[in-house]
Amino acid sequence: xxxxxxxxxxxxxxxxxxxxxxxxxxxxxxxxxxxxxxxxxxxxxxxxxxxxxxxxxxxxxxxxxxxxxxxxxxxxxxxxxxxxxxxxxxxxxxxxxxxxxxxxxxxxxxxxxxxxxxxxxxxxxxxxxxxxxxxxxxxxxxxxxxxxxxxxxxxxxxxxx
Amino acid sequence: xxxxxxxxxxxxxxxxxxxxxxxxxxxxxxxxxxxxxxxxxxxxxxxxxxxxxxxxxxxxxxxxxxxxxxxxxxxxxxxxxxxxxxxxxxxxxxxxxxxxxxxxxxxxxxxxxxxxxxxxxxxxxxxxxxxxxxxxxxxxxxxxxxxxxxxxxxxxxxxxxxxxxxxxxxxxxxxxxxxxxxxxxxxxxxxxxxxxxxxxxxxxxxxxxxxxxxxxxxxxxxxxxxxxxxxxxxxxxxxxxxxxxxxxxxxxxxxxxxxxxxxxxxxxxxxxxxxxxxxxxxxxxxxxxxxxxxxxxxxxxxxxxxxxxxxxxxxxxxxxxxxxxxxxxxxxxxxxxxxxxxxxxxxxxxxxxxxxxxxxxxxxxxxxxxxxxxxxxxxxxxxxxxxxxxxxxxxxxxxxxxxxxxxxxxxxxxxxxxxxxxxxxxxxxxxxxxxxxxxxxxxxxxxxxxxxxxxxxxxxxxxxxxxxxxxxxxxxxxxxxxxxxxxxxxxxxxxxxxxxxxxxxxxxxxxxxxxxxxxxxxxxxxxxxxxxxxxxxxxxxxxxxxxxxxxxxxxxxxxxxxxxxxxxxxxxxxxxxxxxxxxxxxxxxxxxxxxxxxxxxxxxxxxxxxxxxxxxxxxxxxxxxxxxxxxxxxxxxxxxxxxxxxxxxxxxxxxxxxxxxxxxxxxxxxxxxxxxxxxxxxxxxxxxxxxxxxxxxxxxxxxxxxxxxxxxxxxxxxxxxxxxxxxxxxxxxxxxxxxxxxxxxxxxxxxxxxxxx
Numbered sequence: 001x002x003x004x005x006x007x008x009x010x011x012x013x014x015x016x017x018x019x020x021x022x023x024x025x026x027x028x029x030x031x032x033x034x035x036x037x038x039x040x041x042x043x044x045x046x047x048x049x050x051x052x053x054x055x056x057x058x059x060x061x062x063x064x065x066x067x068x069x070x071x072x073x074x075x076x077x078x079x080x081x082x083x084x085x086x087x088x089x090x091x092x093x094x095x096x097x098x099x100x101x102x103x104x105x106x107x108x109x110x111x112x113x114x115x116x117x118x119x120x121x122x123x124x125x126x127x128x129x130x131x132x133x134x135x136x137x138x139x140x141x142x143x144x145x146x147x148x149x150x151x152x153x154x155x156x157x158x159x160x161x
Numbered sequence: 162x163x164x165x166x167x168x169x170x171x172x173x174x175x176x177x178x179x180x181x182x183x184x185x186x187x188x189x190x191x192x193x194x195x196x197x198x199x200x201x202x203x204x205x206x207x208x209x210x211x212x213x214x215x216x217x218x219x220x221x222x223x224x225x226x227x228x229x230x231x232x233x234x235x236x237x238x239x240x241x242x243x244x245x246x247x248x249x250x251x252x253x254x255x256x257x258x259x260x261x262x263x264x265x266x267x268x269x270x271x272x273x274x275x276x277x278x279x280x281x282x283x284x285x286x287x288x289x290x291x292x293x294x295x296x297x298x299x300x301x302x303x304x305x306x307x308x309x310x311x312x313x314x315x316x317x318x319x320x321x322x323x324x325x326x327x328x329x330x331x332x333x334x335x336x337x338x339x340x341x342x343x344x345x346x347x348x349x350x351x352x353x354x355x356x357x358x359x360x361x362x363x364x365x366x367x368x369x370x371x372x373x374x375x376x377x378x379x380x381x382x383x384x385x386x387x388x389x390x391x392x393x394x395x396x397x398x399x400x401x402x403x404x405x406x407x408x409x410x411x412x413x414x415x416x417x418x419x420x421x422x423x424x425x426x427x428x429x430x431x432x433x434x435x436x437x438x439x440x441x442x443x444x445x446x447x448x449x450x451x452x453x454x455x456x457x458x459x460x461x462x463x464x465x466x467x468x469x470x471x472x473x474x475x476x477x478x479x480x481x482x483x484x485x486x487x488x489x490x491x492x493x494x495x496x497x498x499x500x501x502x503x504x505x506x507x508x509x510x511x512x513x514x515x516x517x518x519x520x521x522x523x524x525x526x527x528x529x530x531x532x533x534x535x536x537x538x539x540x541x542x543x544x545x546x547x548x549x550x551x552x553x554x555x556x557x558x559x560x561x562x563x564x565x566x567x568x569x570x571x572x573x574x575x576x577x578x579x580x581x582x583x584x585x586x587x588x589x590x591x592x593x594x595x596x597x598x599x600x601x602x603x604x605x606x607x608x609x610x611x612x613x614x615x616x617x618x619x620x621x622x623x624x625x626x627x628x629x630x631x632x633x634x635x636x637x638x639x640x641x642x643x644x645x646x647x648x649x650x651x652x653x654x655x656x657x658x659x660x661x662x663x664x665x666x667x668x669x670x671x672x673x674x675x676x677x678x679x680x681x682x683x684x685x686x687x688x689x690x691x692x693x694x695x696x697x698x699x700x701x702x703x704x705x706x707x708x709x710x711x712x713x714x715x716x717x718x719x720x721x722x723x724x725x726x727x728x729x730x731x732x733x734x735x736x737x738x739x740x741x742x743x744x745x746x747x748x749x750x751x752x753x754x755x756x757x758x759x760x761x762x763x764x765x766x767x768x769x770x771x772x773x774x775x776x777x778x779x780x781x782x783x784x785x786x787x788x789x790x791x792x793x794x795x796x797x798x799x800x801x802x803x804x805x806x807x808x809x810x811x812x813x814x815x816x817x818x819x820x821x822x823x824x825x826x827x828x829x830x831x832x833x834x835x836x837x838x839x840x841x842x843x844x845x846x847x848x849x850x851x852x853x854x855x856x857x858x859x860x861x862x863x864x865x866x867x868x869x870x871x872x873x874x875x876x877x878x879x880x881x882x883x884x885x886x887x888x889x890x891x892x893x894x895x896x897x898x899x900x901x902x903x904x905x906x907x908x909x910x911x912x913x914x915x916x917x918x
């Protein structure tokens with residue numbers, strides 16, 4: 001992928017590693033998902049709800065012949081559901097592929113590992129378990145999301161605890 | 162090279178490739194139990210299979226490696242640099258032998274003692290720290306082998322110095338090239354060698370091997386195509402110019418889909434056919450006598466599922482032979498047929514294919530399981546005390562569990578059952594185990610027809626479509642508008658429907674799926690009751706609407722959604738909607754529907770009856786009818802009269818060296834004596850812990866015997882029973898005199914017998 005190539009190029013210039021993050025907007029917060037874990041971005045996804053599913057499950061989507069379980073970031077963070085269509089990130093994790101439903105997907109930003117800071121202690125416990133720190137951008141903060149941490153199987157374990 | 166060996170080579174190569182990847186990862190994460198488990202399984206599988214194929218050298222080497230890996234797995238050793246190097250050497254050693262097998266169909270005569278010794282050395286914790294991997298090079302046999310750089314060049318992924326422990330196979334190709342050159346070209350040579358038999362043996366030119374992943378991809382693409390077709394059909398439905406084209410697209414797509422599906426289906430005989438050899442070789446090496454019975458060979462299953470259950474099935478068969486079926490002498494002592502029985506059965510049951518491996522062996526000792534589980538720290542003693550027998554049996558599926566007294570070559574490392582479960586659950590199946598001490602064990606694999614097509618009825622509820630497998634559906638009841646209130650009756654809050662005069666428990670799908678919400682029965686519209694039968698539990702599922710039945714492609718659900726316990730999968734419908742597949746069995750379980758009380762009581766009654774009155778085998782001996790208690794009958798043999806031999810006057814049967822006294826009170830043998838070709842029937846019965854035979858002329862029937870009471874005393878009579886309204890004598894098995902213990906006693910026994918007869 002050309003994106004990784006860019007990252008490698010810039011690596012020579014800066015001492016800190018550069019990571020390319022796909023920016024994701026959810027309410028007022030800016031999130032980032034490392035593009036290396038994104039298989040595809042699908043716009044206007046309409047997931048099929050699953051009755052009795054854990055609260056964070058956004059439903060099922062059909063993706064290239066497979067049925068993917070999606071995690072709704074809104075539901076996960078306890079935010080009210082959004083009207084209209086959502087964007088879907090198809091993510092790769094060690095437990096298999098799954099979808100992440102977000103309000104909208106923005107541009108790809110290159111961030112430096114030097115700007116990364118771990119989760120602040122004043123975040124509530126649940127968010128600390130879900131977020132993977134934050135990147136300090138010029139005029140805002142971008143919360144890093146780690147697909148491994150958002151894997152549905154892990155989520156149900158974390159939220160049950 | 163036979164098919165079995167070829168497949169073994171392909172599989173082993175894959176296993177070794179995986180092992181190599183894991184080993185390199187292990188260097189970075191030496192504590193990763195998952196990696197060690199993976200490597201262990203690769204080696205274990207190779208070792209297991211080589212045993213059957215008779216590759217002794219390979220087996221020895223793999224065994225040595227497995228021992229070392231076993232220590233790593235049990236955390237008695239920690240993977241360090243020398244150990245990983247040692248394991249990589251093992252990998253190379255295994256690869257070299259595999260290459261030789263591939264090119265020569267034999268494992269060559271090389272010696273691996275140096276490598277095996279090295280692997281054994283590494284099992285000593287201190288040694289592993291101090292010794293340098295250089296040892297392997299110093300091995301006497303390896304010394305004269307090719308210079309290390311040559312193989313290293315062909316295996317560039319190798320981070321460690323490559324040992325060449327095997328000299329002979331390298332030199333073995335009958336060419337005039339020097340040893341060094343041979344070593345360099347050896348890895349390439351087998352490829353051309355391997356290619357040759359395939360092109361030569363192209364008698365079956367019409368068939369061709371296709372990678373399963375390619376088939377998987379084709380399947381998914383066809384699914385995509387079907388959806389696209391549906392959308393095209395909808396979009397063009399108003400355009401008359403497109404009608405012909407879209408109809409053609411429709412047909413071609415349907416045909417294509419069917420063909421791809423078909424291409425993936427294979428009969429289970431593909432894996433069953435490998436079992437006889439495995440059973441034979443294994444029972445030989447273990448000293449067991451085993452008869453293999455196979456049933457339902459033509460049950461078809463998707464190729465990828467078939468692949469996935471091959472290993473679990475092999476493990477299950479090995480377990481049965483090693484832990485289940487006892488050695489012949491033990492069996493005999495327990496009054497069983499010295500020849501054990503192993504049965505493989507495949508059948509389709511609803512939306513599952515059931516594969517059973519059952520044996521008539523010792524069964525699983527539940528107490529032993531309990532102790533072992535506590536001993537291994539898999540469970541706390543307090544918890545173990547509370548577990549029911551059935552739950553205790555499930556413990557054998559925990560990783561690292563094994564009840565075998567000794568770690569044998571075949572099994573007993575506890576890897577078997579854990580692999581069985583992991584592999585079967587990976588494809589969405591279930592493993593059930595059922596065991597009775599002394600009677601045998603049945604391992605049941607329930608494989609879903611994932612990827613396979615199942616007919617399903619599409620139902621509507623909570624504004625969604627759901628698929629209901631037709632297999633469980635017995636009938637549909639339509640409740641017209643306005644009648645719902647009267648048609649559905651209640652006992653407190655239990656809804657019921659009178660189906661042909663009988664009460665049928667109802668389950669409202671909407672209430673089940675959305676429990677928090679207040680639901681009212683919509684009387685102003687149609688209601689439908691799908692009458693389901695899930696393993697004997699009948700109930701009616703009330704849904705809002707019905708759509709057409711459809712052939713659906715079952716897609717597995719993620720574990721999170723499987724845990725809900727109501728859905729067995731998902732599917733994409735013709736209109737591109739997703740639908741969850743309802744699992745009638747789980748719904749019945751969740752809503753507490755059990756077998757109807759009257760049905761259950763009927764079954765209980767018949768069981769109680771069976772306890773009261775014995776069943777008898779009705780036989781005829783020289784014109785007279787007699788009864789033999791059915792519980793004592795082991796088998797019925799028809800054999801030529803010439804098989805009967807005599808000790809003195811006593812007729813006996815020689816069953817492969819085991820002598821069976823034959824009782825001939827009816828004079829059947831004497832009557833048949835005139836005809837040298839005569840066939841006689843011997844009913845083999847159990848009497849105490851010995852077996853006796855009863856000579857009869859015909860076996861008539863099986864019937865329940867009634868009690869007879871003596872007139873006047875009203876006491877139950879012995880020795881006779883009422884069979885089919887006729888008073889019938891019961892053969893007194895205890896009265897059959899035992900066989901003489903030795904020659905001297907024989908004469909006395911003959912006397913005694915004359916007196917009896």
